Amino acid sequence: MALRRRLASFVLSGTTTRQALVDEGNAFPDAFVTTRLTDAVNWARKYSFFPYPFVTACCGMEYFSVSGPRYDIDRFGAALPRFTPRQADLLMVVGTITQRQAPILRRVYEQMAEPKWVVSFGACTSSGGPYDNYAVLQGIDRIIPVHIYIPGCPPRPEAVLDGLIKLQNRVQHERPDAKWEGLRLHGSGRKID
Numbered sequence: 001m002a003l004r005r006r007l008a009s010f011v012l013s014g015t016t017t018r019q020a021l022v023d024e025g026n027a028f029p030d031a032f033v034t035t036r037l038t039d040a041v042n043w044a045r046k047y048s049f050f051p052y053p054f055v056t057a058c059c060g061m062e063y064f065s066v067s068g069p070r071y072d073i074d075r076f077g078a079a080l081p082r083f084t085p086r087q088a089d090l091l092m093v094v095g096t097i098t099q100r101q102a103p104i105l106r107r108v109y110e111q112m113a114e115p116k117w118v119v120s121f122g123a124c125t126s127s128g129g130p131y132d133n134y135a136v137l138q139g140i141d142r143i144i145p146v147h148i149y150i151p152g153c154p155p156r157p158e159a160v161l162d163g164l165i166k167l168q169n170r171v172q173h174e175r176p177d178a179k180w181e182g183l184r185l186h187g188s189g190r191k192i193d
Contacts, residue, residue: 038175047168093140098134099134119149148167150162
């Protein structure tokens with residue numbers, strides 16, 4: 001009997017008691033979700049990296065092992081490597097970069113669409129490694145900005161995954177209007193050209 005009265009009042013007035021409670025001044029009903037658009041976009045970017053592996057030397061074997069099933073880089077959203085810079089947003093520079101390869105690396109970086117991130121993978125890429133001579137570039141941060149450095153010769157797969165997690169954390173908290181201050185200066189304080 002009470003159900004028939006509620007149904008009749010709904011048919012006549014077109015509202016229910018729940019709607020009446022919301023309409024009477026309850027600004028936030030039970031199922032109300034809010035977020036900033038930038039947070040949602042950064043969350044999506046965090047789990048959808050498209051890496052471009054720029055592999056030149058012995059660190060490549062460690063990169064391949066990270067991509068394999070034992071360490072499974074797919075868990076972090078970086079599974080499908082892209083071999084064209086126009087489809088990639090994560091440049092993973094792996095191995096020794098010589099002076100002859102530097103303009104090629106710079107061109108690959110410039111062809112990537114925004115937003116883009118760079119990971120320096122290994123000692124040779126970060127600082128020239130054991131090769132302190134005129135032929136080897138003493139750190140790729142002299143020609144392109146680097147977001148994450150992964151140390152080691154070669155770095156362990158766990159270090160690579162840790163670096164990827166740190167990059168995800170950074171991407172999650174990026175703001176589109178704020179530039180990262182670390183891109184203008186190297187860690188030693190010298191200005192990047």
